[in-house]
Amino acid sequence: MFLSLETIATVFLALADPVAAIWPIPNHIKTGKISLLVSQNVAVTYNDVPIAYTYGFEPNDVWDSVQIVEAGVSRALSAIFQSGLVPWKLRPKNSLNRFEPDLYSGPGWVTSLKIIASGTASQNSRFGDMNESYNLTLNTAGIATLSAFTSTGVLRGLETFAQLFYEHSNGNAWYTPYAPVSIQDQPKYQHRGVLLDVARNWFDVQSIYRTIDAIAWNKMNRLHLHATDSQSWPLEIPSMPEVASKGAYRSDLTYKAEDLEALHKYAVARGVELIVEIDMPGHIGSLSWSHPELLVAYDAFPYFWWCAEPPCGAFKLNSTDVAKFLDKLYADLMPRVAPYSAYFHMGGDELNANDSRLDPGVGTNATDVLQPLLQKFVSSNLARVAAYNLSAIVWEEIPLAWNVTLDNDTVVQTWQGESSVQMLTSQGIKVIDSNYNYWYLDCGRGEWLNFANGEAYSTYYPFGDWCNPVKNWRLVYSHDPADGLTDEEAKLVMGGEVALWSEMADETNLDSLLWPRGSAAAEVLWSGNKDLLTGQNRSQMEVSPRLNEWRERMLHRGVRAAPVQMVWCTQADNSTECSAPAGPGF
Numbered sequence: 001m002f003l004s005l006e007t008i009a010t011v012f013l014a015l016a017d018p019v020a021a022i023w024p025i026p027n028h029i030k031t032g033k034i035s036l037l038v039s040q041n042v043a044v045t046y047n048d049v050p051i052a053y054t055y056g057f058e059p060n061d062v063w064d065s066v067q068i069v070e071a072g073v074s075r076a077l078s079a080i081f082q083s084g085l086v087p088w089k090l091r092p093k094n095s096l097n098r099f100e101p102d103l104y105s106g107p108g109w110v111t112s113l114k115i116i117a118s119g120t121a122s123q124n125s126r127f128g129d130m131n132e133s134y135n136l137t138l139n140t141a142g143i144a145t146l147s148a149f150t151s152t153g154v155l156r157g158l159e160t161f162a163q164l165f166y167e168h169s170n171g172n173a174w175y176t177p178y179a180p181v182s183i184q185d186q187p188k189y190q191h192r193g194v195l196l197d198v199a200r201n202w203f204d205v206q207s208i209y210r211t212i213d214a215i216a217w218n219k220m221n222r223l224h225l226h227a228t229d230s231q232s233w234p235l236e237i238p239s240m241p242e243v244a245s246k247g248a249y250r251s252d253l254t255y256k257a258e259d260l261e262a263l264h265k266y267a268v269a270r271g272v273e274l275i276v277e278i279d280m281p282g283h284i285g286s287l288s289w290s291h292p293e294l295l296v297a298y299d300a301f302p303y304f305w306w307c308a309e310p311p312c313g314a315f316k317l318n319s320t321d322v323a324k325f326l327d328k329l330y331a332d333l334m335p336r337v338a339p340y341s342a343y344f345h346m347g348g349d350e351l352n353a354n355d356s357r358l359d360p361g362v363g364t365n366a367t368d369v370l371q372p373l374l375q376k377f378v379s380s381n382l383a384r385v386a387a388y389n390l391s392a393i394v395w396e397e398i399p400l401a402w403n404v405t406l407d408n409d410t411v412v413q414t415w416q417g418e419s420s421v422q423m424l425t426s427q428g429i430k431v432i433d434s435n436y437n438y439w440y441l442d443c444g445r446g447e448w449l450n451f452a453n454g455e456a457y458s459t460y461y462p463f464g465d466w467c468n469p470v471k472n473w474r475l476v477y478s479h480d481p482a483d484g485l486t487d488e489e490a491k492l493v494m495g496g497e498v499a500l501w502s503e504m505a506d507e508t509n510l511d512s513l514l515w516p517r518g519s520a521a522a523e524v525l526w527s528g529n530k531d532l533l534t535g536q537n538r539s540q541m542e543v544s545p546r547l548n549e550w551r552e553r554m555l556h557r558g559v560r561a562a563p564v565q566m567v568w569c570t571q572a573d574n575s576t577e578c579s580a581p582a583g584p585g586f
């Protein structure tokens with residue numbers, strides 16, 4: 001790789017002065033040491049037209065790029081001026097005054113933010129594979145310029161812009177200490193997401209909005225809503241209202257059609273695509289509350305012969321009634337999803353062959369009988385999705401455990417590890433990776449099952465869960481889904497998702513489980529986890545101060561992200577103070 005002297009200088013500067021703490025780290029960033037103040041009167045233009053900004057502005061047309069940008073500006077300025085960060089926790093104790101500009105010395109001002117998006121209207125308003133690259137500069141005369149090809153690129157750049165600023169401890173001034181700034185940035189992967197399971201526990205729409213906010217701040221672009229499972233069906237299907245009213249934990253704990261539409265629009269306005277999953281043919285037991293005749297093995301005992309987790313329940317695999325139900329379900333849901341998303345997730349994980357032993361239409365668990373039935377089941381669903389010009393996503397078991405042939409645009413989501421990614425990409429299949437060894441954020445907090453006294457108790461003591469241990473941010477950060485693949489294979493990795501399965505999560509601990517560990521994956525997916533210059537792993541000494549700061553910024557903006565380290569570490573002169581020695585003895 002050829003490196004200009006300028007690039008090398010940039011990197012040395014970054015090492016010497018790691019405090020330009022942008023998260024995720026931009027591909028190319030150069031900062032200086034001049035402080036500039038910024039006021040709420042900074043002049044903002046979009047393609048040379050002045051942009052008004054009103055706090056809390058939400059576009060009423062989420063395909064109007066001017067409104068999208070106006071709302072993005074409103075959020076960025078709100079982050080600076082209303083949720084401003086006084087970084088006392090991030091500087092040595094009682095030394096903030098050495099970091100803050102002296103307001104009496106007459107520092108200069110950021111006078112304008114000039115936003116330019118050169119793309120066409122359709123590029124600006126189309127979800128799916130979006131060009132999110134942007135350039136951001138701030139010169140010492142106080143002129144900021146943000147350029148992008150799409151309004152989504154503008155949104156990404158505005159999030160970076162907001163992170164350049166701090167609130168002064170006097171409470172009445174805001175500044176950046178980093179001028180001049182020059183940033184060139186674009187994502188490494190096109191799919192950077194969070195999977196939220198809203199079926200094992202209920203999450204109100206406010207907590208989902210908040211999660212979409214944090215996804216966008218982290219420059220992620222997908223929210224995968226695992227909307228139904230065997231435990232509950234909270235997603236309203238208006239043509240079959242009984243499905244949710246009976247399948248939800250309480251008949252009113254449902255996402256109404258208007259809730260789903262509002263969530264989609266809220267996401268689109270932030271450059272995020274909400275992807276709905278209805279998991280099937282397994283993981284569908286909650287349908288037994290409204291349509292028991294379509295299922296087998298609901299609440300079957302002992303559960304582990306029939307599924308991975310009680311109360312089981314799978315579709316009959318050779319039933320015309322199931323086919324009729326699915327026609328109705330897809331006809332209801334697809335037209336509501338299609339305006340806002342390019343994908344629909346058809347599920348397909350953990351189908352237990354034994355379920356079909358209980359199916360009067362099948363009566364066996366023999367794979368040579370089941371495979372053709374499952375192929376037909378999946379192919380019918382692929383056709384139902386394709387009819388609305390959406391691409392399907394399925395879990396890895398569908399092709400890998402069942403040899404089901406997919407459409408050429410079907411994306412497969414992996415969770416069982418690196419070899420799954422390799423097996424699929426080597427067959428030319430596009431992959432979204434959620435390797436549970438790294439990116440399952442629910443792991444490591446012990447079992448939710450109870451164990452009776454005696455044998456069960458002693459067998460399972462000390463009650464660790466199946467994907468123990470916890471995935472610390474460092475472990476999350478160490479995983480790049482394309483590691484170990486050939487270049488050809490790596491091209492088929494669309495990206496990844498961190499997953500929050502919610503057996504032991506709900507609104508109360510959502511934020512602290514997702515953030516900032518999800519941010520670690522967000523940086524891997526946006527910038528990679530390797531230093532661009534050396535190709536070596538980015539050092540935790542460089543990453544942790546930025547993550548500490550990013551956690552503070554998220555906290556100030558209303559997401560209760562967990563602490564990364566104790567304040568003694570965040571206030572240390574440098575991050576080596578809180579580091580472990582190499583070798584034994586630790």
Ligand SMILES: *[C@@H]1O[C@H](CO)[C@@H](O)[C@H](O)[C@H]1NC(C)=O
Pocket residue numbers: 131132133149186187
């Ligand atoms: C974004 O679009 C520009 C202009 O068409 C192109 O040069 C650039 O490579 C694109 N970037 C990405 C990441 O697709």
Ligand SMILES: *[C@@H]1O[C@H](CO)[C@@H](O)[C@H](O)[C@H]1NC(C)=O
Pocket residue numbers: 133134135147148149184
């Ligand atoms: C950013 O700057 C680079 C280098 O000048 C240029 O190639 C690229 O097209 C610019 N991207 C945008 C979004 O303006």
Ligand SMILES: *[C@@H]1O[C@H](CO)[C@@H](O)[C@H](O)[C@H]1NC(C)=O
Pocket residue numbers: 304305306307352353354
């Ligand atoms: C299927 O059920 C039998 C008991 O009938 C059990 O031994 C076997 O482990 C089950 N298979 C799976 C994959 O759970």
Ligand SMILES: *[C@@H]1O[C@H](CO)[C@@H](O)[C@H](O)[C@H]1NC(C)=O
Pocket residue numbers: 353354365366
């Ligand atoms: C199929 O069922 C038989 C019992 O009928 C069981 O012994 C066997 O383990 C089952 N196979 C699978 C793959 O579950």
Ligand SMILES: *[C@@H]1O[C@H](CO)[C@@H](O)[C@H](O)[C@H]1NC(C)=O
Pocket residue numbers: 318361362369373
């Ligand atoms: C599926 O159902 C059809 C029609 O009832 C029947 O003819 C066929 O034998 C069944 N297939 C299997 C594998 O049981």
Ligand SMILES: *[C@@H]1O[C@H](CO)[C@@H](O)[C@H](O)[C@H]1NC(C)=O
Pocket residue numbers: 387388389
């Ligand atoms: C799907 O796309 C085709 C070709 O672009 C178009 O003719 C058709 O109307 C679209 N169907 C739907 C349901 O949007």
Ligand SMILES: *[C@@H]1O[C@H](CO)[C@@H](O)[C@H](O)[C@H]1NC(C)=O
Pocket residue numbers: 367371401402403
């Ligand atoms: C899938 O194909 C592999 C390799 O051909 C074979 O070993 C396996 O038994 C097949 N599985 C099913 C469920 O058909």
Ligand SMILES: *[C@@H]1O[C@H](CO)[C@@H](O)[C@H](O)[C@H]1NC(C)=O
Pocket residue numbers: 408409
């Ligand atoms: C994918 O399949 C569709 C229809 O089955 C076909 O028109 C298209 O050319 C295929 N695309 C690729 C890349 O193979």
Ligand SMILES: *[C@@H]1O[C@H](CO)[C@@H](O)[C@H](O)[C@H]1NC(C)=O
Pocket residue numbers: 478479537
């Ligand atoms: C870089 O990270 C990879 C993945 O975690 C790890 O296997 C490797 O040992 C690390 N390299 C160094 C030099 O620490």
Ligand SMILES: *[C@@H]1O[C@H](CO)[C@@H](O)[C@H](O)[C@H]1NC(C)=O
Pocket residue numbers: 573574575576577
């Ligand atoms: C980090 O800080 C400690 C304590 O102030 C100091 O002894 C050490 O030299 C510093 N290390 C670096 C690399 O600056």
